Amino acid sequence: MNMLNEISQKLQQGNAKAVKELVQQAVDEGCEVTAILEEGLMAGMDIVGEKFKNNEIYVPEVLIAARAMNAGTELLKPLLSSSGIKAKGKVVLGTVKGDMHDIGKNLVRMMMEGKGLEVIDLGIDVPSEKFVEVAEKENAQIIACSALLTTTMNEMKKIVDAASEAGIRENVTIMVGGAPVTDNFRESIGADIYKPDAASAADAAVQACQAR
Amino acid sequence: MNSLERVKLTLQHQTADHVPVYPLINSISRKYLGIDYATWTQNTELCAESIIKATDLLNVDAVCSLVDLSVEAADFGQKIEYPKNRAAHPDSNNRRIKSIADYKTIEPVNPRKTPRMSEHIRLCDKLVKAKGREKAIIGFVFAPLGVLSMLRGPQDIFMDVIDDPDAVHLALEAVTKTLIEYTTALMETGIHAIMLDTLYASQSIMSKQMWNSLEGPYVQRLAEHIHAHDCMVMIHNCGNGIYFDVQIERMNPEAISFLHLPDDCRSFAELKNKYGRKTTLIGHVDPSFLMSATAEQVEQECKKQIDAYKKDGGFILATGCEYPANAADDNAKVMVKTAQTYGRY
Numbered sequence: 442m443n444m445l446n447e448i449s450q451k452l453q454q455g456n457a458k459a460v461k462e463l464v465q466q467a468v469d470e471g472c473e474v475t476a477i478l479e480e481g482l483m484a485g486m487d488i489v490g491e492k493f494k495n496n497e498i499y500v501p502e503v504l505i506a507a508r509a510m511n512a513g514t515e516l517l518k519p520l521l522s523s524s525g526i527k528a529k530g531k532v533v534l535g536t537v538k539g540d541m542h543d544i545g546k547n548l549v550r551m552m553m554e555g556k557g558l559e560v561i562d563l564g565i566d567v568p569s570e571k572f573v574e575v576a577e578k579e580n581a582q583i584i585a586c587s588a589l590l591t592t593t594m595n596e597m598k599k600i601v602d603a604a605s606e607a608g609i610r611e612n613v614t615i616m617v618g619g620a621p622v623t624d625n626f627r628e629s630i631g632a633d634i635y636k637p638d639a640a641s642a643a644d645a646a647v648q649a650c651q652a653r
Numbered sequence: 654m655n656s657l658e659r660v661k662l663t664l665q666h667q668t669a670d671h672v673p674v675y676p677l678i679n680s681i682s683r684k685y686l687g688i689d690y691a692t693w694t695q696n697t698e699l700c701a702e703s704i705i706k707a708t709d710l711l712n713v714d715a716v717c718s719l720v721d722l723s724v725e726a727a728d729f730g731q732k733i734e735y736p737k738n739r740a741a742h743p744d745s746n747n748r749r750i751k752s753i754a755d756y757k758t759i760e761p762v763n764p765r766k767t768p769r770m771s772e773h774i775r776l777c778d779k780l781v782k783a784k785g786r787e788k789a790i791i792g793f794v795f796a797p798l799g800v801l802s803m804l805r806g807p808q809d810i811f812m813d814v815i816d817d818p819d820a821v822h823l824a825l826e827a828v829t830k831t832l833i834e835y836t837t838a839l840m841e842t843g844i845h846a847i848m849l850d851t852l853y854a855s856q857s858i859m860s861k862q863m864w865n866s867l868e869g870p871y872v873q874r875l876a877e878h879i880h881a882h883d884c885m886v887m888i889h890n891c892g893n894g895i896y897f898d899v900q901i902e903r904m905n906p907e908a909i910s911f912l913h914l915p916d917d918c919r920s921f922a923e924l925k926n927k928y929g930r931k932t933t934l935i936g937h938v939d940p941s942f943l944m945s946a947t948a949e950q951v952e953q954e955c956k957k958q959i960d961a962y963k964k965d966g967g968f969i970l971a972t973g974c975e976y977p978a979n980a981a982d983d984n985a986k987v988m989v990k991t992a993q994t995y996g997r998y
Binding site: 455496498499500501502504505508539541543544547565590591592593594620621622623625626629 | 736738739740742745807808811812814815816856857858859860863891894916939940941942944945977978979980
């Protein structure tokens with residue numbers, strides 16, 4: 442098994458220690474940084490995402506795989522920035538104001554990062570103005586917001602309105618997600634994309650960035 | 654026929670006068686007294702008064718004691734926040750279990766003496782005394798893994814179950830011992846059923862095998878304990894692809910409250926055919942749909958579900974999860990009216 446394939450395999454198993462060691466070994470042996478990232482780590486996370494989408498694996502397995510991915514990318518980060526490699530797009534992500542749930546939002550972040558997107562994670566309980574302010578400042582292509590409660594999902598409409606008021610609505614794709622959110626709801630508030638799971642959301646985000 | 658008789662016949666898989674109806678209206682009941690969420694959660698007298706008032710005004714067939722999901726966790730030492738406009742929840746920056754090593758510090762507590770569970774017992778007592786002769790009274794209890802996730806945080810516990818399952822099991826044992834005593838005290842109030850919220854028993858979170866080995870043995874003990882006291886066991890789970898089969902095997906529940914189809918069913922008809930005789934189906938109008946649906950749309954959805962499930966009893970029309978806490982009660986009224994008219998046998 443070649444080393445990049447082994448990195449992918451160990452990532453899928455959630456073995457952070459092995460991933461870290463293999464990535465270091467690959468770097469030491471002169472392997473291209475982009476190859477380690479794309480053919481090792483991201484390839485592994487792609488398989489994790491597909492299996493998650495197909496209900497072959499579930500949240501615990503995805504979480505430990507993402508932890509393994511982080512162990513690898515932490516080693517690569519300084520090398521990637523010095524080689525001038527750019528992300529596929531920039532996303533401002535957060536759970537809406539009044540909502541403290543973060544696991545769904547975190548899964549989306551992990552999947553998006555696994556697809557090569559730069560994600561600015563604003564955390565939980567994020568006011569609508571904050572999403573827009575950061576998106577504008579960072580020139581992000583996507584605002585992605587999560588809500589798990591029927592009491593907080595209407596905050597998403599405020600984000601759409603705030604983006605319009607700030608004059609950036611046409612420059613940014615607004616994605617919505619979370620247990621009570623549906624495509625009908627997305628349509629009713631004028632957001633752009635709804636996806637029912639984290640892996641599909643990451644795929645859609647990459648497509649949206651490429652389309653801009 | 655009163656509500657209790659209606660629900661009783663339905664649970665026995667016989668036909669009553671009409672399909673019983675219970676939108677989970679607990680949290681909107683606070684509006685009838687004009688109190689905020691924090692007050693409603695922490696003042697047992699007002700909480701009971703509002704639930705009773707909502708039950709009467711909306712003429713629903715059951716009363717559930719669901720207040721929020723942090724009742725049990727609070728008494729294990731989890732710091733809880735009580736916002737005015739939404740449900741109480743753990744302080745996510747200050748979890749009781751901060752590392753895997755902390756699981757072993759979780760020990761059984763006496764729910765009759767701890768602040769929130771003792772108040773919940775008192776709430777059930779008030780509900781039974783006020784409505785127990787005419788309505789089905791259901792005590793709501795968060796299942797052990799749910800309680801533990803409130804103490805640790807869901808993301809961390811889901812990794813811990815892979816990293817160190819023995820540590821998690823140790824704490825699940827302590828929580829279960831507490832819940833056995835808690836359900837005993839709840840049953841002493843005279844409630845008719847206990848609804849266990851098995852939040853993680855669905856494809857939304859973990860595999861069937863993982864749930865069955867992780868939480869299965871504990872909920873089985875709880876269910877056996879409840880049944881041994883001649884009380885009914887109900888399950889609530891609003892996840893996608895809920896695991897009906899293993900939960901029925903573990904708990905033999907009289908009823909299951911659900912939002913989405915089970916993992917092994919593709920249609921309403923398949924669900925009724927596969928599980929309709931094994932348990933009573935409680936559900937499953939989507940609360941987020943109720944937030945924006947017109948009265949006509951709600952009526953149509955209720956009729957669709959009544960058509961699919963009402964045959965030979967064994968069906969209670971309900972929301973699949975709690976009725977939207979900040980919504981008007983109009984669509985709850987539509988649900989009740991549709992069950993009482995279109996749902997007639």
